[in-house]
Amino acid sequence: MSKRSTLVLGTRGSKLAVRQSEWVQSRLRDIAPAVTVEIRRIQTSGDKILDVPLAKIGGKGLFVKEIEDALLSGEIDLAVHSMKDVPTELPAGLELLCVPEREDPRDALISRDGRKFKDLPLGARVGTSSLRRQAQLLQARPDLSITMLRGNLDTRLKKLRDGQYDAIILAAAGLRRLTWGHEITEYLDPSICLPAIGQGALGIEGRANDQFVRSLLAALEHERTRTAVRAERALLHRLQGGCQVPIAAHARLEDHKVMLEGVVASVDGKEVIRDRVEGRTEDPIAAGVTLAERLLARGGDRILQTIYGTAP
Known part of the structure; x- marks a missing residue:
């Protein structure tokens, strides 16, 4: 097992992605104080295209491909992903080395005037970029006007405050990790909106043959979360x-x-x-x-x- 004194952790550049990576960086500092973990921000295809619904861009791995390329080339040593962004098939040579304990997997509604989902006005404009959310929300409330919402979490919240939407739907986990849980009007019951696959969980990806990184991450592994996500x-x-x-x-x-x-x-x-x-x-x-x-x-x-x- 080849030990190193410095590791490079790859991440998307959004505030949430960086916060998640900083949490892993901090935990690794506690586990191995002699190892320096540097964070490198990498822009992905999904980050570059913000004016088109994700479903129309096509392809899988919109938020991970460039990061996986950096892993395969040896530019970075590990990557922290939101599990719901990770395709079910990984490139040859890469593996999910660690799945930490899951945050709240539910979707969260944030409304401009504090109204809960059932109390939103007839025809209310609800922002989401997810077809999964759109389909389930329209089943529960066919009267709603579901409108595309892209951008990072802070951008989406600003659009709500600016009056572009009556409410928006976001993953509760991201809001909680950014300590923005106070913004949540209502946690949507899974009977109304079942979460995305892997929502609330992180996946730490690395090279399958990197036993040093695997050994460091072992302390962060949460077996029950991995079982559920699998x-x-x-x-x-x-x-x-x-x-x-x-x-x-x-x-x-x-x-x-x-x-x-x-x-x-x-x-x-x-x-x-x-x-x-x-x-x-x-x-x-x-x-x-x-x-x-x-x-x-x-x-x-x-x-x-x-x-x-x-x-x-």
């Missing part, structure tokens, strides 16, 4: 979905069981297929694949073919 990502992989397709899943661990709930929805929210399974914590991938098959059999295949443009 079940969710297995479902996404079976459905061949990207992070911007109307697919949602959330896994909870109870005793020795994985309780996995999933959703496949049409973009307009008129058709939402929801189901759940119980699986074994020893085999979370099986739970994800089983639930995916059930969703496909109940009509999810037809919905996804329409979205992907492959319907006969």
Whole structure:
């Protein structure tokens, strides 16, 4: 195992991404005081295109590809991602070396006048860039006007305050990590809006053969979070979905069981297929694949073919 005195940690340049990376940097400082961890900001494709809905940009890995390229070339030694941005298939030679304990996975509503979701006025303008959120919100409230919202968290909050929206939907985890939890009007119940795959979790990626970095990160690993996320990502992989397709899943661990709930929805929210399974914590991938098959059999295949443009 090749020990080093300096490691370079790659991250997106957003305030949230840097905060998450600084948390990892601080923990590694406690674990290995003799190792210096430098943070390097890397602009990704998803950061460069801010005036187009993510679903129309296409492709997977919009927020990680350039960072993964830097890992493969040896420019950086590890990378901190929001797990919901990480494709289910990683490039050869890379691995998720560590999955720390998950933050709150729920979506959060922030409204301009403090109204909760059910109390938003008829036809209220709600900002989100996520087709997953759009579909589920329209099922619950078909009257809403769902409008594209891109940009970093502080940019999105400013647009709300400027009156461009009546409410916006953001991941609770990001707000809490930035100590902006006080901005949240309401945590949306998963029965209204099931979270994105991996939402609230971090994935620390590195080279598969880098035993030194792997050994340092071992202290941050949270086995229960990894198990839950593996079940969710297995479902996404079976459905061949990207992070911007109307697919949602959330896994909870109870005793020795994985309780996995999933959703496949049409973009307009008129058709939402929801189901759940119980699986074994020893085999979370099986739970994800089983639930995916059930969703496909109940009509999810037809919905996804329409979205992907492959319907006969």
